[in-house]
Amino acid sequence: MAKMDPIGRTNRFLFGWIRERFPTVPWADVTRQGVETVQRQLPRSHTEKYELKTVWYWYPLYCLGGIAFVAFLITVITGIVLGFYYIPDGTDTFTAAGLPTNPAKLSVACINGDSECPYAAIPFGFIIRGMHHWSAHMMIAAVFLHMCRVYFTGAYKKPRELNWILGVILLLITLFFGYSGYLLPGNDLSGGAATIGINMAKASPGPPWLGEFIANLMFSGTDVLTANYILRMYWFHVFILPLVGTLLMILHMALVWVQGVGEPH
Amino acid sequence: MEIEQVREKVFEGRPGFPREYGPDRTDRQPGYPFWPHEVYRDLVIILLMTGILFVLSAAITPPVGPAKNPTIQPFIVPDWYLLFSWGLLKIAEILPTGLVQIPAPFGPLNVDGAFWGDVLTAIPIIPLFLLPFVDKGREERPAKAPVRSALGIFLIAWIFSASFYAINNLTIEKWPFLGSDDTLKWFFVIPPVLTGVAAYVGLRRLGYREMYWWRVIPIGIGLFLLLLQVTDTFLLQPLDAGRSLGDHLGTLAQPQVQALAFVVGMVVLMTAVVFYAVTFLDERRAKALLKPFFVLWLVVLLLVGKFIVDTQPSSFAYVLFQTMPSLHLIYGVPIFVLITAAVGLREPYSAYEYLLNECYQCGKCHTACPVTKVEDDALGGLNLVYNTFKKQHDGVPLWTCLACDACSAVCPLDIQYSDYILEERAKGAGAPQGGEA
Numbered sequence: 016m017a018k019m020d021p022i023g024r025t026n027r028f029l030f031g032w033i034r035e036r037f038p039t040v041p042w043a044d045v046t047r048q049g050v051e052t053v054q055r056q057l058p059r060s061h062t063e064k065y066e067l068k069t070v071w072y073w074y075p076l077y078c079l080g081g082i083a084f085v086a087f088l089i090t091v092i093t094g095i096v097l098g099f100y101y102i103p104d105g106t107d108t109f110t111a112a113g114l115p116t117n118p119a120k121l122s123v124a125c126i127n128g129d130s131e132c133p134y135a136a137i138p139f140g141f142i143i144r145g146m147h148h149w150s151a152h153m154m155i156a157a158v159f160l161h162m163c164r165v166y167f168t169g170a171y172k173k174p175r176e177l178n179w180i181l182g183v184i185l186l187l188i189t190l191f192f193g194y195s196g197y198l199l200p201g202n203d204l205s206g207g208a209a210t211i212g213i214n215m216a217k218a219s220p221g222p223p224w225l226g227e228f229i230a231n232l233m234f235s236g237t238d239v240l241t242a243n244y245i246l247r248m249y250w251f252h253v254f255i256l257p258l259v260g261t262l263l264m265i266l267h268m269a270l271v272w273v274q275g276v277g278e279p280h
Numbered sequence: 281m282e283i284e285q286v287r288e289k290v291f292e293g294r295p296g297f298p299r300e301y302g303p304d305r306t307d308r309q310p311g312y313p314f315w316p317h318e319v320y321r322d323l324v325i326i327l328l329m330t331g332i333l334f335v336l337s338a339a340i341t342p343p344v345g346p347a348k349n350p351t352i353q354p355f356i357v358p359d360w361y362l363l364f365s366w367g368l369l370k371i372a373e374i375l376p377t378g379l380v381q382i383p384a385p386f387g388p389l390n391v392d393g394a395f396w397g398d399v400l401t402a403i404p405i406i407p408l409f410l411l412p413f414v415d416k417g418r419e420e421r422p423a424k425a426p427v428r429s430a431l432g433i434f435l436i437a438w439i440f441s442a443s444f445y446a447i448n449n450l451t452i453e454k455w456p457f458l459g460s461d462d463t464l465k466w467f468f469v470i471p472p473v474l475t476g477v478a479a480y481v482g483l484r485r486l487g488y489r490e491m492y493w494w495r496v497i498p499i500g501i502g503l504f505l506l507l508l509q510v511t512d513t514f515l516l517q518p519l520d521a522g523r524s525l526g527d528h529l530g531t532l533a534q535p536q537v538q539a540l541a542f543v544v545g546m547v548v549l550m551t552a553v554v555f556y557a558v559t560f561l562d563e564r565r566a567k568a569l570l571k572p573f574f575v576l577w578l579v580v581l582l583l584v585g586k587f588i589v590d591t592q593p594s595s596f597a598y599v600l601f602q603t604m605p606s607l608h609l610i611y612g613v614p615i616f617v618l619i620t621a622a623v624g625l626r627e628p629y630s631a632y633e634y635l636l637n638e639c640y641q642c643g644k645c646h647t648a649c650p651v652t653k654v655e656d657d658a659l660g661g662l663n664l665v666y667n668t669f670k671k672q673h674d675g676v677p678l679w680t681c682l683a684c685d686a687c688s689a690v691c692p693l694d695i696q697y698s699d700y701i702l703e704e705r706a707k708g709a710g711a712p713q714g715g716e717a
Contacts, residue, residue: 073421081325082329085325086329089330107348107350114346114347115349115350116347120344120347120348127341129344141337142334142337142338145338145340145341145342146337148337149333149336149337153333159361163432163436166432167422167428168419168420168421168422169417169425169428170419171411171415172412172415172416172419175412176412176413186408190361193359193361194358194362197359201348202344202346202347202348203346203348203356204345204356206349206354207353207354207358209348211358214394215369215394215398217394218397219398220389221389222385222386222387222389223388224385279418279421
């Protein structure tokens with residue numbers, strides 16, 4: 016055996032040890048082949064396919080869905096950071112001055128660097144929270160405009176009906192993302208929005224027990240004073256909605272990949 | 281399993297997965313690859329967005345506000361994307377309420393404001409699920425599907441109106457000239473309907489297509505009934521005990537009913553005439569009718585207005601000041617009518633140019649064109665349609681075209697090229713423009 020340098024020997028020993036126990040190489044190779052093959056199979060737009068010189072002036076609007084997804088990724092990244100510091104506890108307590116407060120509000124104050132923070136303020140927390148806030152707004156606006164684009168170009172028609180329905184579900188998920196998100200800080204907006212939400216849930220069309228069931232499911236109670244809705248909405252906001260939403264988004268984009276974009280020519 | 285075997289088992293023989301792969305493959309692949317073209321473009325958008333968000337969050341920190349208070353329920357405004365639902369919850373107070381007796385366990389059904397808020401919020405969402413099964417066919421440009429586009433614009437305006445009504449208290453406080461809460465309720469109906477109608481007429485003309493009379497007549501009747509209903513509600517109904525003067529003119533308006541009827545009648549007349557001209561007449565006749573009509577309308581308005589001012593000064597002032605809080609929507613109608621007329625009576629040239637712009641150079645017209653078989657210029661690859669709309673012709677396609685319509689017959693986009701040619705020739709020869717075939 017030829018003499019190898021120490022780094023090469025170390026590499027060979029380390030990765031060889033892993034490779035014997037976890038043979039990744041064939042699969043990595045197959046993945047590489049797949050990517051290199053598939054990346055040449057992207058559905059091309061009409062303009063690209065026929066190398067046209069004319070560009071339809073609606074084409075820039077075709078990036079709105081992508082913008083919504085990028086905004087979602089930014090909210091995910093900043094949301095993971097916020098999750099380290101946020102306390103999902105909406106129990107009403109009172110400050111020394113007799114003002115109402117709660118742990119969730121105090122943790123958000125720490126993230127925001129406000130003076131009422133009882134712990135150490137989070138450096139640049141206001142930037143992270145601001146990015147989470149603004150990219151969420153951007154995502155909802157982009158989703159709405161994306162839907163308008165799809166509607167006005169008639170891109171929901173055959174064979175894309177399924178993808179349109181997926182998109183409507185994603186719109187509802189996005190709205191619920193926003194709603195559950197602004198219930199979390201434990202401020203006056205959360206209190207008022209929770210009141211409206213619980214009342215609307217209780218008034219669900221149907222018998223009274225149905226409304227109470229929905230209110231209990233979504234807000235963990237039928238009375239805004241006793242319901243621990245912040246914990247409930249926290250779990251919706253950080254686990255259930257991201258899980259379902261991400262899966263449906265991947266499906267949504269996979270269908271676009273397979274079917275190509277709808278072009279009204 | 282060996283690598284080569286895995287490679288063959290997974291991909292070989294599948295459609296679209298040839299044996300050669302990666303950058304080394306030899307067969308020509310038109311279009312842009314995902315890497316690097318798409319990735320670079322997306323990276324630019326992503327970095328730009330992230331930069332904008334950084335600047336935004338550094339400049340405008342979203343405020344947290346005071347903590348939620350278990351004893352005081354503050355006045356809050358939800359985020360903008362849920363305002364429409366709140367507006368619907370507020371407008372729901374006009375709907376009937378009560379307890380519907382249904383035997384348990386399915387009842388009783390308590391129909392209250394929150395119930396109607398739920399139902400009204402679901403109303404715009406359920407059709408979204410059904411949409412692809414109701415509206416079938418192929419994807420189309422917005423101008424080619426005026427009904428769908430007008431409906432979409434109507435819905436967007438409706439969502440805006442609902443969101444606008446959600447802050448009705450603030451609106452009235454800030455802009456008292458908008459009138460009372462009752463007036464704001466009409467914002468749910470009138471601006472969306474007018475916007476939708478204007479969009480329909482405009483898009484129909486932009487696509488240079490004839491109006492369907494059976495669609496136009498219900499729209500016209502609906503508009504008329506709407507106007508009648510508004511007039512009736514605000515002007516002619518007696519003053520209720522529970523309502524203030526600003527809400528209803530009522531009995532106080534009876535002595536001034538002539539002046540009021542004149543104002544409303546002028547608006548209705550203008551709407552009806554413009555609607556008739558734009559939808560049923562061709563452009564030349566519509567313009568010939570509308571130009572003198574607008575002059576006459578203005579003259580009548582001024583003369584009769586002056587007569588009313590001279591004979592009944594109190595009546596005129598009354599009409600002007602009392603109608604402003606509750607009837608400003610009617611004063612908005614002529615603006616919409618003028619917009620509709622302006623959009624509906626565009627110069628045909630620009631409409632033709634719009635249609636020609638749909639050309640994606642498939643070349644079928646070039647193959648079908650008999651002129652290109654004999655003209656020397658054309659033999660060199662002169663594409664009549666494309667070169668005409670790119671303004672790259674020197675008059676040859678314009679004056680050698682036989683107007684045989686062979687190109688339109690094969691055109692996948694149904695571009696009426698010979699119509700355009702004839703229109704251009706007429707223009708070049710100094711003939712009057714316009715005239716829908």
